[in-house]
Amino acid sequence: xxxxxxxxxxxxxxxxxxxxxxxxxxxxxxxxxxxxxxxxxxxxxxxxxxxxxxxxxxxxxxxxxxxxxxxxxxxxxxxxxxxxxxxxxxxxxxxxxxxxxxxxxxxxxxxxxxxxxxxxxxxxxxxxxxxx
Amino acid sequence: xxxxxxxxxxxxxxxxxxxxxxxxxxxxxxxxxxxxxxxxxxxxxxxxxxxxxxxxxxxxxxxxxxxxxxxxxxxxxxxxxxxxxxxxxxxxxxxxxxxxxxxxxxxxxxxxxxxxxxxxxxxxxxxxxxxxxxxxxxxxxxxxxxxxxxxxxxxxxxxxxxxxxxxxxxxxxxxxxxxxxxxxxxxxxxxxxxxxxxxxxxxxxxxxxxxxxxxxxxxxxxxxxxxxxxxxxxxxxxxxxxxxxxxxxxxxxxxxxxxxxxxxxxxxxxxxxxxxxxxxxxxxxxxxxxxxxxxxxxxxxxxxxxxxxxxxxxxxxxxxxxxxxxxxxxxxxxxxxxxxxxxxxxxxxxxxxxxxxxxxxx
Numbered sequence: 238x239x240x241x242x243x244x245x246x247x248x249x250x251x252x253x254x255x256x257x258x259x260x261x262x263x264x265x266x267x268x269x270x271x272x273x274x275x276x277x278x279x280x281x282x283x284x285x286x287x288x289x290x291x292x293x294x295x296x297x298x299x300x301x302x303x304x305x306x307x308x309x310x311x312x313x314x315x316x317x318x319x320x321x322x323x324x325x326x327x328x329x330x331x332x333x334x335x336x337x338x339x340x341x342x343x344x345x346x347x348x349x350x351x352x353x354x355x356x357x358x359x360x361x362x363x364x365x366x367x368x369x
Numbered sequence: 370x371x372x373x374x375x376x377x378x379x380x381x382x383x384x385x386x387x388x389x390x391x392x393x394x395x396x397x398x399x400x401x402x403x404x405x406x407x408x409x410x411x412x413x414x415x416x417x418x419x420x421x422x423x424x425x426x427x428x429x430x431x432x433x434x435x436x437x438x439x440x441x442x443x444x445x446x447x448x449x450x451x452x453x454x455x456x457x458x459x460x461x462x463x464x465x466x467x468x469x470x471x472x473x474x475x476x477x478x479x480x481x482x483x484x485x486x487x488x489x490x491x492x493x494x495x496x497x498x499x500x501x502x503x504x505x506x507x508x509x510x511x512x513x514x515x516x517x518x519x520x521x522x523x524x525x526x527x528x529x530x531x532x533x534x535x536x537x538x539x540x541x542x543x544x545x546x547x548x549x550x551x552x553x554x555x556x557x558x559x560x561x562x563x564x565x566x567x568x569x570x571x572x573x574x575x576x577x578x579x580x581x582x583x584x585x586x587x588x589x590x591x592x593x594x595x596x597x598x599x600x601x602x603x604x605x606x607x608x609x610x611x612x613x614x615x616x617x618x619x620x621x622x623x624x625x626x627x628x629x630x631x632x633x634x635x636x637x638x639x640x641x642x643x644x645x646x647x648x649x650x651x652x653x654x655x656x657x658x659x660x661x662x663x664x665x666x667x668x669x670x671x672x673x674x675x676x677x678x679x680x681x682x683x684x685x686x687x688x689x690x691x692x693x694x695x696x697x698x699x700x701x702x703x704x705x706x707x708x709x710x711x712x713x714x715x716x717x718x719x720x721x722x723x724x725x726x727x728x729x730x731x
Contacts, residue, residue: 276597277406279687280665298716300665302405302686303597324663 394486416520417594425489460639519565549581562606607727
């Protein structure tokens with residue numbers, strides 16, 4: 238299996254997103270495995286600030302040269318901020334998926350949903366199962 | 370029950386390079402090695418090496434071979450010199466495209482069609498059916514490997530490997546060359562919009578040729594390049610892809626390929642239908658467009674003018690060379706002039722685009 242970065246201090250989803258606490262808010266992005274599978278990111282479509290997200294439902298799209306993929310919300314909540322740098326520099330998702338390539342900042346409204354997220358070990362196992 | 374995917378002679382080479390392999394036209398083919406953008410840029414600035422062995426070669430031999438080809442294809446065949454290649458279309462009786470082909474005359478009474486991988490069986494069947502009993506029609510696809518070396522550095526790389534006794538051909542010509550000590554039919558053709566060569570070899574020599582090219586090309590920045598880059602390159606050059614810009618419901622004229630169609634009174638298959646369709650009031654017409662608003666147009670997205678759906682996108686992608694999103698699509702001929710504003714429906718939004726002259730690159 239190739240060496241994918243999977244930081245231990247984050248939570249993850251089966252749809253290859255990561256979740257990080259930032260004070261009262263939640264920061265969300267796609268994982269190193271995701272950006273590697275997608276290839277060169279050329280376009281990211283994010284929701285408006287103030288929009289609602291629903292756990293498991295699409296909240297935007299991420300496009301590589303050849304394909305369009307949905308982004309699935311890990312948690313239900315309200316969008317506080319979106320990463321506007323991605324408009325001019327979508328490649329930040331490839332270059333720094335856990336840092337400058339973050340996607341949205343959310344106010345999560347259902348604390349129970351965190352139980353459904355994967356820790357780093359569980360996500361590592363999920364990637365290992367799927368990585369050919 | 371799925372059929373097993375076929376592999377080219379270079380399969381192990383691609384695996385060794387860490388290529389991402391995908392099913393394409395019944396073959397397992399490399400879509401990219403490192404990054405589509407990097408491979409695309411390599412071709413534009415230096416050189417890229419493609420394995421396109423999945424494509425088909427249908428050979429015609431015999432006294433009537435040229436005459437048979439003349440009836441089958443839209444381009445002029447009788448004026449083809451030995452060693453000359455021409456682009457044309459195989460049409461059915463309704464004037465619709467069965468395939469787009471490169472026809473090459475390799476002998477007095479010998480031509481071959483290079484056909485799309487997805488159409489090998491259809492093209493072979495059609496040619497065999499219409500060539501007449503006295504013409505030997507042979508499908509050489511499985512025994513032939515094809516490498517494409519494309520980019521401004523291609524010539525320099527080959528010069529170093531090509532025997533002085535067998536000089537490289539010029540554009541749209543072919544020659545039997547000794548390259549890295551191997552017998553190669555070199556063709557001054559390509560599908561990228563950059564200068565380069567397509568190199569036909571026996572399967573048993575494919576790996577040796579690939580490795581020789583990689584070694585010679587290394588100091589010149591040669592990169593292996595996959596089908597992903599092949600698609601973005603040909604899109605920038607506004608070259609059609611069968612199944613997208615061309616299909617059975619599309620005539621060469623609708624696809625803007627008028628200059629590859631000889632006079633209709635020559636009586637080739639489909640000519641009568643094209644004549645009959647000449648006075649259709651506002652047929653569809655292929656255009657190139659650039660996105661003005663934010664978004665990427667993709668195949669099958671709807672095209673609208675002033676809120677009315679008028680056509681659809683056939684191909685679209687971000688252009689690495691131009692730094693903007695481009696596409697090809699069909700609109701009514703009355704709306705096909707450069708400068709025409711369009712909207713492309715991208716999921717829930719109508720995003721502005723404009724018709725531009727093609728090819729997209731200068």
